[in-house]
Amino acid sequence: MEKPEPFYRLSVSKQKTSSEIINEARSVLRTLRTQRPFTPAEDQRKLFGSGSSRAPQNRPPSVFSLHASSFDLAESRPASGVRLSPLDYKPILVISSKDEDSSVSLPKPAVDAAEVRKVSDARAQLFRRTSQGDAFPAKMAPLDHHEEKLDCEEPAMMSSLHGTNDNCLAEQRAYTPFNDKSEQLICNEHSGKPEREDVLKGTAGKHLFQLKGESNQMKKHGIVASQPSSIGWKRRLTGLEDDMRTDESEEEKSFWHMKVLPILHELESEDNVESLCLACTKLYQVLNEGNMLGKRFKRRSMLLKTLYKLVEIDSDPLCLKLAKIILSMKVDGKNLLGACKLAFKVCRNGINDYLIQNDTLLDCLLEVLRTEDLQKNNEALLYCLGAIKFMSGNAVLLNEMVNKGAVEMLLQLMKQINSIKENDSHFSSLGHLLVQLTATLRNLADLPQTRCQLVCSGAVSELCVALEQRMNDKDVCTYIVRIFSKLSSYNDFCAALADCSRCYILFLALLNKHQKQQDLVIRIIFILGNLTAKNNQAREQFFKEEGSVNTLMSLFQTYHELDLKEEKWYHERGREEKKNPQHPSKAEDVLIKLIRVLANLSIHPSVGAALAAAHHVVELLVTVLEYKSIEVCEELVINAATTINNLSFYKVKSSAVQDKKLRIAEIHKFVIALLDAKNQDVCFSACGVLLNLTVDKDRRALLMEEGGIGKLVDCLRDFGPADLQLACLICKTLWNYSENITSAASCFGEDTDTLLMLLTSLLDEELALGYGLDRGDHHKLYWEMEFKPVAEKLLERIQTHRSSVSAAIITAF
Secondary structure (H helix, E strand, C coil): CCCCCCCCCCCCCCCCCHHHHHHHHHHHCCCCCCCCCCCCCCCCCCCCCCCCCCCHHHCCCCCCCCCHHHCCHHHHCCCCCCCCCCCCCCCEECCCCCCCCCCCCCCCCCCCCHHHHHHHHHHHHHHCCCCCHHHCCCECCCCCHHHCCCCCCCCCCCHHHCCCCHHHHHHHHHCCCCCCHHHCCCHHHHHCCHHHHHHHCCCCCCCCCCECCCCHHHHHCCCECCECCCHHHHHHHHHHHHHHHCCCCHHHHHHHHHHHHHHHHHHHHCCCHHHHHHHHHHHHHHHHHCCCCCCCCCCHHHHHHHHHHHCCCCCHHHHHHHHHHHHHCCCCHHHHHHHHHHHHHHHCCHHHHHHHHCCCHHHHHHHHHHHCCCCCCHHHHHHHHHHHHHHCCCHHHHHHHHHCCHHHHHHHHHHHHHCCCCCCCCHHHHHHHHHHHHHHHHHHCCCHHHHHHHHHCCHHHHHHHHHHHCCCCHHHHHHHHHHHHHHCCCHHHHHHHHCCCHHHHHHHHHHHHCCCCHHHHHHHHHHHHHHHHHCHHHHHHHHHCCCHHHHHHHHHHHHHHHHHHHHHHHHHHHCCCCCCCCCCCHHHHHHHHHHHHHHHHCCCHHHHHHHHCCHHHHHHHHHHHHHCCCCCCHHHHHHHHHHHHHHHCCCCCCCHHHHCHHHHHHCHHHHHHHHHHCCHHHHHHHHHHHHHHCCCHHHCHHHHHCCHHHHHHHHHHHHCCCCHHHHHHHHHHHHHHCCCCCCHHHHHHHHHHHHHHHHHHHCCHHHHHHCCHHHCHHHHHHHHHHHHHHHHHHHHHHHHHHHHHHHHHHHHC
């Protein structure tokens, strides 16, 4: 009868086929699990995080000030407007209190309340450049050459109301009492000229300046201070009025005067922030009702100017309302940039999230993404995306984004950015935009519906294109890698990523380029571990990429040395300073995930055999076991032991594991100690190493000497019923150990009875399979095909040698 051989001893006469190796590997080799790298939340909301590789001087600012001057009033002009030349005279303000006919009055003092004072101070900066009446200049400054064209909605003689002259605007406003509603927008009633009402109503200034004296220039034009409706003025007004009437119906005109204008009056006169917010809400509703949002209507300029002036008021709720209305008006150019910055400023403060949740600012920003030209408005899009990125940090708004199609919009925008090549002048600035985009996608990746959309829309290929094009941009690379890191934990996305053949080349290139950037390296290694965990094709494809193993070993060496330095520093200084190091450290975490990749790669027959023969791979793994204790970093030790176990399975002629068997055996005490960890994976890894060591007859006695038999029996009791793989591994180890058994008692000692009881229970089909009812047929099949044959043989051996000893004793008596 042929003597049974130890498990996993390679038969000399017959070499196992690959299929046989794979089948056996299913019960012996294990892939490793690990935690996804932790990404701490930023303390502050910024365009670029604290770890950004961009120098402050080379990136757009996250903090800025916004004023009315940040907007371009000229952009608000209707396309059909008539441009008028300025009059060649200099109006003189009357500031004397003796002039009874003066329409100018000094501002009334504000109510002494904190909120009113806050708004009034803000208005003072914009509308009252000089706070005291006797400090106003006697004459208005002449117009600059670039201010020669007046807005078509404003009378030419009112140079102080010129749309592009903020200084004149402010001085004129300084004379207008906000709380005197009886005087607002009624200039035509005094002059008795109804044809001018449409033009003068609602303009930035609501009062005509009373001119002091009648200069020759004024007489030349037929204009006197008390009669602004002179022939020259009327001629200009008539031409302007005719042009403006061409695109406004009586219904629109009536709607403006009845619905819109009263709200503008309120915005001009109100000093309470809450009231201003309510007025803005009403204004948005009215504009929406009148179908005036996003439309070039006649008095659009007047409305926008009113809103731009309110930007000066330091109130986030008000700025939120203003940003929504201005963006809904479909402004462009400088005004679009200002509005996006305004939205960015509001969203930058997380306290405002609850306000944003109850408003529709997100809709406006998504519309900007959908419609605006990428290259023409890239700076506006930058702040628009920055605001959306901040919103994505809020769970409620995050779900709202997905429901409103944000994922598709972001991917379309990414495609546009990817189409811009490196030699294009916009390439660099679009990199800033791509940082915001990928950071937002990373937040969106938390949601299951996002993952489905990304898989179905081919996002993997676009992200890989961006990764390849922006290889030198660490910020972009980091966010894309974070997206992959998060999503590769899911089978569907991991499979889609594995199908993108260029991803392996890109990951290796990034690892070589950014080898010492731990936050980037650890995530790439984590992704590779996910790719190789369940996909045999991925294992082979990665292994075959040029320099793949050398890159991993270079990283292994780098972070191993770093870990040694950190430990040395702790022993020399850390204890003196009473600092307890956190484990795993950054270096240890990289090693944990790197060794996991090696363990997963070793599942593939040809790859595993090649790694088993790679002496520098095995050397580093053994070194980890030698210098790192399980008390210090359990996961690192487990991974190293598991990988050695996997590699020891391959009995190739040039096996480095076999060459280093003595060194591995010298650490048998450590391996046996692993069985005390009361950790299922730890025990599995230790049993794997011990199983292959027990093939060597000279090393078997070590199990009994170090209490290994009792520890194995404990593991069988604690984990065997729920983990048949581990139970099978323990039985195989004990089978190898007991090959030359003469007596059960001398072989297994005081643990003999416990072992017999456990084996009997695990071989009871009803009891054994009861632990795996939720695992279906797989659990039953494994019990029948793998565990039962080994356990029955071991039980029979123990019972035979126990009964034979008893019989010998009886015979002796």
